[in-house]
Amino acid sequence: IDSVLQPFKVYGANPIPRFNMVATAEELCSNDSIFIENHSTIDFDNVARLIIKWNATDSLVDENPAIGKRYGFRYADFLWPLQTQQIISLRAFSGTDLSCSKLTDSSIIIHASPEVFFDSLPSMCLLDIPRQITEASANPIVPGTFTFSGTGVSPDGLLKPILAGAGTFPITSFYVSASSACADSASRLVTIWPMPVADAGPDLRIKDDETQPLLAKASGNEILVLWSPGTFLHKTDTIRPFVINPQETTEYTLSVTGKGGCITQDRMTVTAINRMLAPNTFTPNGDGINDSWVIKNAEQYPECVVEIYTASGQKIFRSAGYGQAWDGTHRGNPLPSGTYYYTIEPRNGRKRFAGYITLLR
Numbered sequence: 001i002d003s004v005l006q007p008f009k010v011y012g013a014n015p016i017p018r019f020n021m022v023a024t025a026e027e028l029c030s031n032d033s034i035f036i037e038n039h040s041t042i043d044f045d046n047v048a049r050l051i052i053k054w055n056a057t058d059s060l061v062d063e064n065p066a067i068g069k070r071y072g073f074r075y076a077d078f079l080w081p082l083q084t085q086q087i088i089s090l091r092a093f094s095g096t097d098l099s100c101s102k103l104t105d106s107s108i109i110i111h112a113s114p115e116v117f118f119d120s121l122p123s124m125c126l127l128d129i130p131r132q133i134t135e136a137s138a139n140p141i142v143p144g145t146f147t148f149s150g151t152g153v154s155p156d157g158l159l160k161p162i163l164a165g166a167g168t169f170p171i172t173s174f175y176v177s178a179s180s181a182c183a184d185s186a187s188r189l190v191t192i193w194p195m196p197v198a199d200a201g202p203d204l205r206i207k208d209d210e211t212q213p214l215l216a217k218a219s220g221n222e223i224l225v226l227w228s229p230g231t232f233l234h235k236t237d238t239i240r241p242f243v244i245n246p247q248e249t250t251e252y253t254l255s256v257t258g259k260g261g262c263i264t265q266d267r268m269t270v271t272a273i274n275r276m277l278a279p280n281t282f283t284p285n286g287d288g289i290n291d292s293w294v295i296k297n298a299e300q301y302p303e304c305v306v307e308i309y310t311a312s313g314q315k316i317f318r319s320a321g322y323g324q325a326w327d328g329t330h331r332g333n334p335l336p337s338g339t340y341y342y343t344i345e346p347r348n349g350r351k352r353f354a355g356y357i358t359l360l361r
Helices: none
Strands: 019-022 034-038 049-053 059-062 070-073 083-094 100-111 116-118 136-138 144-150 167-177 183-193 197-199 204-207 211-213 217-219 224-228 242-244 250-257 263-273 305-309 315-320 338-345 353-359
Touching (some): 019 100, 034 083, 059 070, 116 183, 197 263
Parallel strands (some): 204 263
Antiparallel strands (some): 019 034, 049 059, 049 083, 116 136, 167 183, 197 217, 224 250, 250 263, 305 315, 305 338, 338 353
């Protein structure tokens, strides 16, 4: 009896198609890819081929399937209806001629994804008041709610530049559908400009016939300076303008504008020291008009010394400071009409000066 040995391969006749959804979120959303994981088996040997159909028109063929292998697909994004059903089918094959196969399928629900629009954010200054972000919006077909995140912004979208600090930062608007966990987001950059520094300098006392610079300082990026009012200043757009012959006390405001239009202000006061102006006539006759020898601006010279003499040189009045005007008397007695002479020592850097007074009764 003759016999012949011939090897042959027996293919598993019963492939068992099986797959699991790979969860990347609580719900499947139209703006995300979905993933399945192959768990198809056969009685022995390996599954030879997989055909995955995501829908009626889109499919995938894998000639080298393996247990645990993942496959992904992204359906067309949509806003309406709020959800759709899709059926995923997987057919597993065995044998070199792929003569044995079996099919399984599973239905999934895909939810509509919102669509977010986020316009550019305007820059802000560090000390600006907080502002509500209004540049973010969503397609109203998918109702939902916004939350925000980023440096210096609250979840409800209130941007506080002082909390953010100076710099450029991303702000993200996150919108979640009211009917599912599906979301969309967008980010924009916001720039917070630092405040320039303005120091108007110390208050000054300047004589009405003097010229003196203001002692201001300023710093920042690309700064512009402006003084107001411009009264008695030789220029208003320089940091240290000269005050020329100030005739009255003036409060000046220094405005420093930096990059981004950010403005810092500071103030200082120039007190004008006016010359003492002594009249050459007064009439101490008790009628309430011009009854005292009033020296204009004497209150600006608290340490001045005023002396009055007769024509013969007798001193009849002396005052350290001129808080009480001379009333034309000497030791309580009225002096006769006539010409008298005075000397005034201002004692504030001004020179001593003298003149005459005509007393009329």
